[in-house]
Amino acid sequence: MPFTDFLVVGSGIAGLSYALKVASACPDRSITIITKADESESNTKYAQGGIAVVQDQGDSFEEHVQDTIRAGDGLCDEEVVRSVIEEGPQQLRELIRLGVEFDRDTEGEFNLGREGGHGVHRIIHHKDITGLVIEQALLRKVAHAENIEVCSHHFAIDLITEHHLGDPGVNTPSGPSCYGAYVLNERTDRIETWHAGVTLLASGGAGQVYGHTTNPLIATGDGIAMAYRAKAVISHMEFVQFHPTALYQPSVSPTFLISEAVRGFGATLRTGQEEEFMYRYDQRGALASRDIVARAIDCELKRSGEECVYLDCRHLDIQKFRSGFPTIYQKCSSLGICIERDMIPVVPAAHYQCGGIHVDNMGRTSVNRLFACGECAHTGLHGANRLASNSLLEALVMADRCYKAGIQEIKSFGQTVDIPEWNDKGTTTAEELILISHNRRELQATMRDYVGIARSFERLKRARQRLELLYGETEALYRKKRLSPQLCELRNLIAVGYLIVEQSLQRKKNSGSFWNIDLAS
Secondary structure: OOEEEEEEEOOOHHHHHHHHHHHHHOOOOOEEEEEOOOOOOOOHHHOOOOEEOOOOOOOOHHHHHHHHHHHOOOOOOHHHHHHHHHHHHHHHHHHHHOOOOOOEOOOOOEOOEOOOOOOOOOEEOOOOOHHHHHHHHHHHHHHOOOOEEEEEOEEEEEEOOHHHHOOOOOOOOOOOEOOEEEEEEOOOOEEEEEEEEEEEEOOOOOHHHOOOEOOOOOOOOHHHHHHHHOOOOEEOOOOEEEEEEEEOOOOOOOOOEOOHHHHHOOOEEEOOOOOEOHHHOOOOHHHOOHHHHHHHHHHHHHHHOOOOEEEEOOOOOHHHHHHHOHHHHHHHHHOOOOOOOOOEEEEEEEEEEOOEEEOOOOOEOOOEOEEEOOOOEEOOOOOOOOOOOHHHHHHHHHHHHHHHHHHHHHHHOOOOOOOOOOOOOOOEOOOOOHHHHHHHHHHHHHHHHHOOOOEOHHHHHHHHHHHHHHHHHHHHHHHHEOOOHHHHHHHHHHHHHHHHHHHHHHOOOOEOOEOEHHHOO
C-alpha cells in the first residue's frame, strides 16, 4: 500500500503551487501529485485573461473589493474577498520569483488589462496564454523538487473515509476523516490504495457536465463528486458561470474561448444585423459582468432565433490586437475569420463553477484532514458570479493557506489505520463503452436544455427525473463492471448535475449567474 504525507489530486495552478510550498517547508515529507491525464492538462492551461491584482496607483484594494462584491451580486463573503485581494500582490511576487514573465510596457511597468466587471485596468497577463506560462513555470520547479512525485494517468476514484473502514465516522463528534484515496493506475489498470496524512483536492471544474463548454475534456467535477460521496458539505452549486464569448463552432467541445480581455481592449458585441445591443441591458455595455452579458446574449438569441451574436474588432488597432492576442488571432485566421473585416461569431458556454466543496478561510473542508482549493472549492469569494480573472488569484492565495494549515495538520497524524484494499471481485471487463458514452451525451443534453442560463422549476424537475434514471443505470454498471476512467467520469458528472439541479430548486431568488424565469419580477 503506497503511503504519502501529502496527497494532491490535480495538477493545475492550485495543486502545483501548494505542492511546491509544502516541499520547500517540509523537505523530509513526501508529496504525491496524482492527475488523470498528463500533468500539463488542466483548466489553468486554458486561462487566457490573467490574474486580477491591485498594482497601479490609480487602483486600490477597496475598488477591487467592491468590483468583486458587485459581480457576485452581494453573495460574496466580504471578509474572504478582502483578505484574498490583499494577499494578491505577495502571491504575484512569488510567481515572478519562480520565473513567470508578465507583459510590461516600454518603461518596464506591467501592461495591465481590463475585463468585464472591473472598474479599472488591473489584469496582470502574458499575452492571451497567461495560465499556460504559469503552469509551465510551476511544472519546471516541480520537476526539480526531490520530494515531489507526479503520477500522471492516475484517476482518483474515491476518498477513503471511515465508511471504507467499516465505521460510519459521520456520527463521531469530530465528523468523518480522510485517509487518502483509491486511485486507478491507468497504465497498469490496477486500483491502488493511497494512504495519506493530508489530502488536497485541487481537481478543477465541471464544465463537461454541459458538453458545450470552454473547459477541457478532463473537467468532469471529480473532486466535487468524491467529496460529496465522502459526506463533505457542497454549496452554491446552482451558480454556474457561462462565459459570454466562446467561439461559435457547432458540435465542437471544448469550445475555444475569446477572452474577456478582448472586450476590455475595445471590442463590441453586435447582432447579425450589426446592431450594438449591450447598452440596452447595462450602462457598462460590453464591459458588464459575465452573468449580465451572457444573459443578454441568451435573450437576444431567443428573440431573434439566430445561432450566435458577433464580437466586432474591426475598429481596433489590429497590430496591437495581434500582439496582445496572438492565439485568438491565429485561431480566427485558421477558420477563415479575418478580424480586420469580419466579426467573430460567439455564444455563451459553460465556463466556471462558482460553488463547490465548502471550505473555511484556510481551505479546510468539513471532512478532517481533507482540504480543497481552486475551482472545485467554494470559499465565498465569488458569490453568485465570479469577477473575471479572480480565479487564478483565488487559487494562489488559497493554495498558500492550505499549505500553511496542512503542515500543521500533518504533525498530529498517526499511521495506524488499517485500510482495506479495493475489492472488485465479481466484476467483469466492459466489452463496449456505448452505454457509458450514450448516458454521458444524454446527461449533457439534459443539462443544456433544462439547466442552462435561464431555468424554470418545471425544467429543473424534469432534469431531476432524468438524472435519477441515469444514476440508476450508471450505478448498476459501477457494481458489475471493472472500473474505467469513462465510467468514473460519468458517475462524477451525474453527481455534479444532481447537485446543480437540487441546489437550483432550493434557490428562491435570482442572483448573479442563477436565473430562474419563474422568480423573475
